[in-house]
Amino acid sequence: MATIDATFAPGRPARRVDWLGRSAVFCYLTIAAGQLLFTAFILLYYYPSALSGDFAAWNNKPLIKGFVAGDTAGNLFFAVHVLMAAVITLGGLVQLVPAIRGRRPAIHRWNGRVYLLSALALALGGLWMTWGRGTWLNYIGAIGITLDALLILAFAALAWRAARERRFVDHRRWAIRLFAVASAVWFMRVGYMAWGLATGGAGIGKAMDGPFDLFLAFANSLLPLAIAELYLRAGAHGTAAAKKGVAALLGLCGLVILAGSAGAWMVMWGPYI
Ligand code: HEM
Numbered sequence: 422m423a424t425i426d427a428t429f430a431p432g433r434p435a436r437r438v439d440w441l442g443r444s445a446v447f448c449y450l451t452i453a454a455g456q457l458l459f460t461a462f463i464l465l466y467y468y469p470s471a472l473s474g475d476f477a478a479w480n481n482k483p484l485i486k487g488f489v490a491g492d493t494a495g496n497l498f499f500a501v502h503v504l505m506a507a508v509i510t511l512g513g514l515v516q517l518v519p520a521i522r523g524r525r526p527a528i529h530r531w532n533g534r535v536y537l538l539s540a541l542a543l544a545l546g547g548l549w550m551t552w553g554r555g556t557w558l559n560y561i562g563a564i565g566i567t568l569d570a571l572l573i574l575a576f577a578a579l580a581w582r583a584a585r586e587r588r589f590v591d592h593r594r595w596a597i598r599l600f601a602v603a604s605a606v607w608f609m610r611v612g613y614m615a616w617g618l619a620t621g622g623a624g625i626g627k628a629m630d631g632p633f634d635l636f637l638a639f640a641n642s643l644l645p646l647a648i649a650e651l652y653l654r655a656g657a658h659g660t661a662a663a664k665k666g667v668a669a670l671l672g673l674c675g676l677v678i679l680a681g682s683a684g685a686w687m688v689m690w691g692p693y694i
Contacts, residue, residue, distance in 0.1 A: 455682030565638025
């Protein structure tokens, strides 16, 4: 009540609502919900088989390669990849919570190191699986995910360097960019489902070679990165109108993410656990 009275007291300037901050929190919560579902799938589907050595069980769901009898190195790379996938997905969500950064800096530092190491392992291991093991359906898709791996490696290095040099404003910027591109494989799944719900699957090819597939091969990292960039710029020196515009965009993204995550759970993850 006191806040309301103070806000509307005659003679005092009306308190501005921080729409950008609010919609960023909303968008983060929708991402967290979707990524927790992805983590649950990885923990329930891949962890038991990867940790017990029952690698053949991976192929109970459609994969490009998954388990290949006799390919010990490829199977081990895949096992490490899916084990680290849960670590990076959960770690990224924890890393972005301001209360943890502010009140538990030790957790932020240690989780940050684990996050950067898992980013390194996933990007380098993913590159090897793509080009060394030959896990791809078409060149454009392979090049798209390669670009993502290179962005992950570059932003991880820049976020780490800024933290080491105690340039915390820069560190936050690079960390948000890193989160955007490290979440690309998840954005891709959510993007497919949201698009499928909206259009019935227009432009999706049988070998993931339709116009939408080719678009999403690059948009899975570049679109979240562009939106993160708009958010950072609006927050740093945007006009009131720009802040409102980006806030509306984040709100819309949150709704798309909710729909796409629910679809991904129902079609891509839930049926296999
Ligand atoms: C950084 C975050 C990443 C996460 C969380 C992640 C997660 C996963 C998961 C869960 C799978 C199992 C497939 C499924 O069930 O959908 C997988 C497979 C795979 N990932 Fe990643 N990945 C990441 C990054 C990358 C990168 C950067 C590349 C390539 C440069 C890559 C290449 C692959 C390949 C080739 C497979 C095997 C696909 C198959 O055999 O069907 N991943 N990844």
